[in-house]
Amino acid sequence: MKKNIFQSLIVALMCTTALGLNACGSDDEKDMAKPDINNRGVTENPINCQVYQPGDTIYVCYHFEDDTELGNYNIEIHGNFDHHSHSTESNSDEDECQGIEPERQLPDTAWVFNQSYAIPQGLRSYVAQVKIPIPKEITLPSKDNPQQLVTRNTRLGDYHFMIRLTDRAGWQQLKAVAIKVGQ
Amino acid sequence: MIVNLLTAALMAVAVNDSTVTLQSVTVSGQQRRNYQMRSSHSSVQVGREYIGHNFAGSLMQTLEGLPGVKAMAIGSGQSKPVIRGLGFNRLAVTEDGIKHEGQQWGDDHGLEIDQFAIDRVEVIKGPAALLYGSDAIGGVLSLYTNHVPVEPFSGSVQLFGRSNNEQVGLSAKVEGRKGNFFYRANTTLIDYADYRVPTDSIQYYSYWIKLHRQRLRNTAGCERDGSVMLGYAGYHFHTDVRLSDSYSKSGFFANAHGLEVRLSDIDYDRSRRDIDLPHQWVNHLKVLSHTSWRTGDLSAELSLAYQNNLREERSEPISHGYMPTPPDSRERRFNKSTYTGLLGVRYAVANHALRGGLSTEHQHNRRSGWGFIIPDFETSSTGAYITDRYTVRDNLIVNAGMRLDYARTHIHGYEDWFATPVGDKRVYLQRSADQRRHFTSFTWSAGVNYSVGQWVVKANVGKSFRVPIPKELGADGVNYHIFRYERGNAELDPEQSYQLDATFSWTSRPLASRCGGVVLEVQLEPYVNYFPNYIYLNPTSDYVEGLQLYHYTQARVLRWGFEAEATCHVGRHWEAHLQGEYLYARQQSGLKKGYTLPFSTPWSTDAGVKYLFDAKGKGFVGLNAHVVGSQHEIVPPEMPTDGYWTLNLSAGKDFGLSDRMRLNVALHADNLLNRRYYDHTSYYRLIDVPEPGRNISVKVGLEF
Numbered sequence: 001m002k003k004n005i006f007q008s009l010i011v012a013l014m015c016t017t018a019l020g021l022n023a024c025g026s027d028d029e030k031d032m033a034k035p036d037i038n039n040r041g042v043t044e045n046p047i048n049c050q051v052y053q054p055g056d057t058i059y060v061c062y063h064f065e066d067d068t069e070l071g072n073y074n075i076e077i078h079g080n081f082d083h084h085s086h087s088t089e090s091n092s093d094e095d096e097c098q099g100i101e102p103e104r105q106l107p108d109t110a111w112v113f114n115q116s117y118a119i120p121q122g123l124r125s126y127v128a129q130v131k132i133p134i135p136k137e138i139t140l141p142s143k144d145n146p147q148q149l150v151t152r153n154t155r156l157g158d159y160h161f162m163i164r165l166t167d168r169a170g171w172q173q174l175k176a177v178a179i180k181v182g183q
Numbered sequence: 184m185i186v187n188l189l190t191a192a193l194m195a196v197a198v199n200d201s202t203v204t205l206q207s208v209t210v211s212g213q214q215r216r217n218y219q220m221r222s223s224h225s226s227v228q229v230g231r232e233y234i235g236h237n238f239a240g241s242l243m244q245t246l247e248g249l250p251g252v253k254a255m256a257i258g259s260g261q262s263k264p265v266i267r268g269l270g271f272n273r274l275a276v277t278e279d280g281i282k283h284e285g286q287q288w289g290d291d292h293g294l295e296i297d298q299f300a301i302d303r304v305e306v307i308k309g310p311a312a313l314l315y316g317s318d319a320i321g322g323v324l325s326l327y328t329n330h331v332p333v334e335p336f337s338g339s340v341q342l343f344g345r346s347n348n349e350q351v352g353l354s355a356k357v358e359g360r361k362g363n364f365f366y367r368a369n370t371t372l373i374d375y376a377d378y379r380v381p382t383d384s385i386q387y388y389s390y391w392i393k394l395h396r397q398r399l400r401n402t403a404g405c406e407r408d409g410s411v412m413l414g415y416a417g418y419h420f421h422t423d424v425r426l427s428d429s430y431s432k433s434g435f436f437a438n439a440h441g442l443e444v445r446l447s448d449i450d451y452d453r454s455r456r457d458i459d460l461p462h463q464w465v466n467h468l469k470v471l472s473h474t475s476w477r478t479g480d481l482s483a484e485l486s487l488a489y490q491n492n493l494r495e496e497r498s499e500p501i502s503h504g505y506m507p508t509p510p511d512s513r514e515r516r517f518n519k520s521t522y523t524g525l526l527g528v529r530y531a532v533a534n535h536a537l538r539g540g541l542s543t544e545h546q547h548n549r550r551s552g553w554g555f556i557i558p559d560f561e562t563s564s565t566g567a568y569i570t571d572r573y574t575v576r577d578n579l580i581v582n583a584g585m586r587l588d589y590a591r592t593h594i595h596g597y598e599d600w601f602a603t604p605v606g607d608k609r610v611y612l613q614r615s616a617d618q619r620r621h622f623t624s625f626t627w628s629a630g631v632n633y634s635v636g637q638w639v640v641k642a643n644v645g646k647s648f649r650v651p652i653p654k655e656l657g658a659d660g661v662n663y664h665i666f667r668y669e670r671g672n673a674e675l676d677p678e679q680s681y682q683l684d685a686t687f688s689w690t691s692r693p694l695a696s697r698c699g700g701v702v703l704e705v706q707l708e709p710y711v712n713y714f715p716n717y718i719y720l721n722p723t724s725d726y727v728e729g730l731q732l733y734h735y736t737q738a739r740v741l742r743w744g745f746e747a748e749a750t751c752h753v754g755r756h757w758e759a760h761l762q763g764e765y766l767y768a769r770q771q772s773g774l775k776k777g778y779t780l781p782f783s784t785p786w787s788t789d790a791g792v793k794y795l796f797d798a799k800g801k802g803f804v805g806l807n808a809h810v811v812g813s814q815h816e817i818v819p820p821e822m823p824t825d826g827y828w829t830l831n832l833s834a835g836k837d838f839g840l841s842d843r844m845r846l847n848v849a850l851h852a853d854n855l856l857n858r859r860y861y862d863h864t865s866y867y868r869l870i871d872v873p874e875p876g877r878n879i880s881v882k883v884g885l886e887f
Contacts, residue, residue: 071725114728114729167724170722
């Protein structure tokens, strides 16, 4: 009998604690879905294999959407001279829009673009429209004297255009597109 | 007097590692009861025999069979311990009572202990701050290597291998005793090739990676361990000193590490056994000294330790953002020294077993290399505790204790070694501010052990804590291991945790006398755990330097769960076993209110049957089905994981070659059906790498 009382006491105590603490938080309204990057209602740009020239402007246009609330986004453009591939590209004719000889080292005259953008709060749907000019020249520290800056022509070739998009909850969606500068 | 005898008897059980062994027919109800009555914590103890028989490739994988214990795969076939869903700095790993101090915060940093030198393991599933201070929130993995040899000379040689990553290893041990003096020496050498997974390609951070012959490029590695111990074991006085060194080197999966996921000049597919860049090597040197003195009702123990953990992570120098191409491959180097001193006194008076102690620890960490992740720091902590264990009656023991800790941390400032253009200036950005923090923590614990008839009931309630680590306080930079920007929070308070856990254990009387009798053992271990301020790395919606910002915050967290197991011994030959576990976790405040915690353990259950026999030495064959539920309780950036089940075989046999020589063979075959599945609690889950396919581990040991 004593044993039963003792056991019931412990079980009861544990249940009360669990339920008591549990009751404080409701967990039905949490955002469990990633945001989406698509072309709904817009003509998406840039698209795979698109060719630009140095001095051109990339008119970025994509539609973002989330079931709860969008967060922020980032656009990054990096050289793809080594021909790595991204799973979010439309992969089918990828090989055709790449140069022939892959390079192992990233040249220091490769154009690097990396910029983050805020989306106004409270939106579930947003059209990102950004103008990105492609520089004709790259400024970099001189090899002989790193304090001195020199300018060189922008390296032509394969680049990747990447969009990263978050929602308010911290889910992230990525989209990568292969583009070309020059040639 | 009776109490003293009982205590002595229990101590004897504790020291002799072969008496209380799990899942072995030799465990009688009485021994089981004795072990259960020793402490009010939920705990499991395994001896050398269990470790030997259940050898599954590595110590953590061997221990993974225990309810509530998981091995978190961190790559290269290595794993980290997780107890009831908590790992990293939320559990303490101790070796002979001294907390092991490496860089345990790291996602791909392993145990750095010679697992073949371990005699005995005890897993405490719950807060154990009273004895171990900071970090022992989720529990303690206590490893013991201090078994005192009884024979003038004995030893063993073990050869082992694993099929998945073509691992081969050798471990040798000699030990002996002359009068009261004894010695022990161990060495272990392990070599393994690239880890194999049942897939041809994986996706990581949107990159599409094709695998060569289903191998994770550059995950080969090696390990070299050695230790020497000398000691004196008298009746009243015992002293020993142990010097050990553990070195390991292993490659990082080349496609999912470093600044850019890209090709390199290295031809990784040339050989599956070489270690190219990127890779890590770590050397852990440890000197441990234990001295104890005992007379009548009083005993005192002094432990002193020095540990040096030297780690390097090397990768191909690549320019990134505004960082120019670094001069060499040394991306990160950490040199951490830890000095520990523990003084403990035990005193038995009337029915009370009193215990008190002081502990002090000093850590000194210096970094170098071109990749910044944690700043230099020094941390000092001091703690004092007192506990009483009161034997009310033979079958009712209560205990209580409290502890006070004081810790100081000095984090050094750090600025980039390269300049970043800000406006029209070029500045060296500060990544970590110089800061000094101090923390005080008061912790306590109380428990009861009660046995009546075939029942043993235990309950323990306690508070534990964890001092924030410098990474949580001072990080401010890109974590290239996982492509995110991590920002520390200098305002963090010590993490506190309250836990109530219980153990209900029942052993039947022999049920049927035919076929040798049937004995049933049932155990249920429920727990409730509450954190008023869990330190959580929160994924935000912001971008910093082109990467998603993760920011350290604190949130209320509730967790509860249980482990249950039932074992049925039928006669001398058959044993059936069923076990399961469940864990629930919820963040109850903060930006992720309503979400679970990262790497939430899904429910799982194991059903196994074992045949034991004795033909010129003990042997067994066992078949086990491991069933794991799906996990949809996730938090960004995780993905839901489907459930799975695997079929596993284990077998072992002892052969008596002569009265002094024994040969034993252990075989473990995992995932017999070669199923492809993902483990939600594996670090590799985040990068879409499935768990290994069929894998066979074999160990042959010769004891003399």
